[in-house]
Amino acid sequence: TASEPYILIPGKIHPRVVERLAARFKLVQLEAGSTEVAVDLAPLITGAAVSGRFPEGLFDQLPNLRIIANFGVGYDGVPVRIAARRGIVVTNTPDVLNDEVADTTIALLLNTLRRLPAAENYLRAGRWVAEGAFPLSPLSLKGRHIGIHGLGRIGLEIAARLEPFKVKISYHTRRPRADVSYAYHDSLLSLARSVDTLISIVPKTAETIGSINGEILEALGPTGVLINVGRGTTVNEDDLIAALQAGRIAAAGLDVFADEPHVPAALLELPNVSLLPHVASASAPTRDAMADLVVDNLLSWFERGAVLTPVAETPVQG
Numbered sequence: 583t584a585s586e587p588y589i590l591i592p593g594k595i596h597p598r599v600v601e602r603l604a605a606r607f608k609l610v611q612l613e614a615g616s617t618e619v620a621v622d623l624a625p626l627i628t629g630a631a632v633s634g635r636f637p638e639g640l641f642d643q644l645p646n647l648r649i650i651a652n653f654g655v656g657y658d659g660v661p662v663r664i665a666a667r668r669g670i671v672v673t674n675t676p677d678v679l680n681d682e683v684a685d686t687t688i689a690l691l692l693n694t695l696r697r698l699p700a701a702e703n704y705l706r707a708g709r710w711v712a713e714g715a716f717p718l719s720p721l722s723l724k725g726r727h728i729g730i731h732g733l734g735r736i737g738l739e740i741a742a743r744l745e746p747f748k749v750k751i752s753y754h755t756r757r758p759r760a761d762v763s764y765a766y767h768d769s770l771l772s773l774a775r776s777v778d779t780l781i782s783i784v785p786k787t788a789e790t791i792g793s794i795n796g797e798i799l800e801a802l803g804p805t806g807v808l809i810n811v812g813r814g815t816t817v818n819e820d821d822l823i824a825a826l827q828a829g830r831i832a833a834a835g836l837d838v839f840a841d842e843p844h845v846p847a848a849l850l851e852l853p854n855v856s857l858l859p860h861v862a863s864a865s866a867p868t869r870d871a872m873a874d875l876v877v878d879n880l881l882s883w884f885e886r887g888a889v890l891t892p893v894a895e896t897p898v899q900g
């Protein structure tokens with residue numbers, strides 16, 4: 583019907599989002615990379631579903647846009663300040679991915695310390711038979727002191743999973759949490775000085791960009807390990823590569839990179855890193871749950887004028 587809302591999908595998104603939205607809305611899909619909306623359709627569009635990125639140039643083309651539903655908890659690719667100024671609500675997908683991302687973080691931590699992916703490659707290449715036992719991993723999780731950079735929804739789940747590993751846990755956030763007993767540090771440098779393992783799970787913001795630099799890495803020390811599952815921009819990759827090459831830290835495990843999908847060639851050449859292609863939440867069940875939350879935010883908006891999970895910058899009562 584003519585009263586059906588039009589939803590814009592600029593670029594690729596999880597197929598379940600498209601399938602469920604198509605049952606209720608008219609959809610306008612753009613090729614990945616295109617930011618031109620047909621002029622006859624643009625004024626009809628009142629909602630958008632995006633996978634991490636909403637191109638700024640779309641705002642002026644969409645005078646009646648009211649809601650942007652983002653697939654993903656991180657929404658650094660959505661210009662939320664502009665949205666807020668224009669009275670457009672932005673939603674993300676918090677909580678439904680906490681367990682998956684925390685599980686993956688533990689796997690990446692163990693892979694990094696114990697070199698398990700390299701050990702499996704060794705077996706598959708026939709080297710166990712030809713050369714004998716895989717070399718001992720120089721590092722172990724035993725006895726480590728882990729610093730969590732960002733103790734939010736996901737950071738808390740990472741900490742909860744670390745407890746049975748009998749490691750010591752400390753953390754840094756801008757404000758201390760009243761509901762945990764882990765040692766708090768009011769600066770990242772202070773945290774890095776006191777721990778030997780740093781797990782970063784902070785959003786991409788002006789403050790976090792480049793915050794894990796040479797000084798922080800040096801503070802972790804020569805047995806230091808960095809695990810980054812938040813955003814690649816948090817780490818100064820040149821400083822990280824230099825620190826790994828010089829042995830100023832011992833190893834790194836990365837799920838995220840500054841310029842995805844491009845990974846610096848120097849990282850690929852280092853034996854003491856474990857690298858994943860941004861897969862922390864990437865299981866079929868968790869991605870289905872994220873897809874459902876995108877759709878449910880849009881349904882809730884167009885049926886009740888409220889959303890389930892607005893971002894902090896565009897608060898709209900649920």
Ligand code: NDP
Pocket residue numbers: 655656657676677679683731732733734735736737754755756757758783784785786787789790811812813837838860861862863
């Ligand atoms: P939350 O908002 O719940 O937690 C963010 C945490 O970071 C809070 O503890 C916050 O505490 C802290 N923080 C924010 N800014 C700073 C700062 N400048 N210095 C120190 N600490 C800071 O977010 P989630 O846990 O849900 O998600 C965190 C991020 O993880 C997402 O934004 C996303 O970018 C990333 N992510 C990556 C995934 C992947 O696939 N690799 C999957 C899911 C998420 P305070 O405000 O007190 O500083």
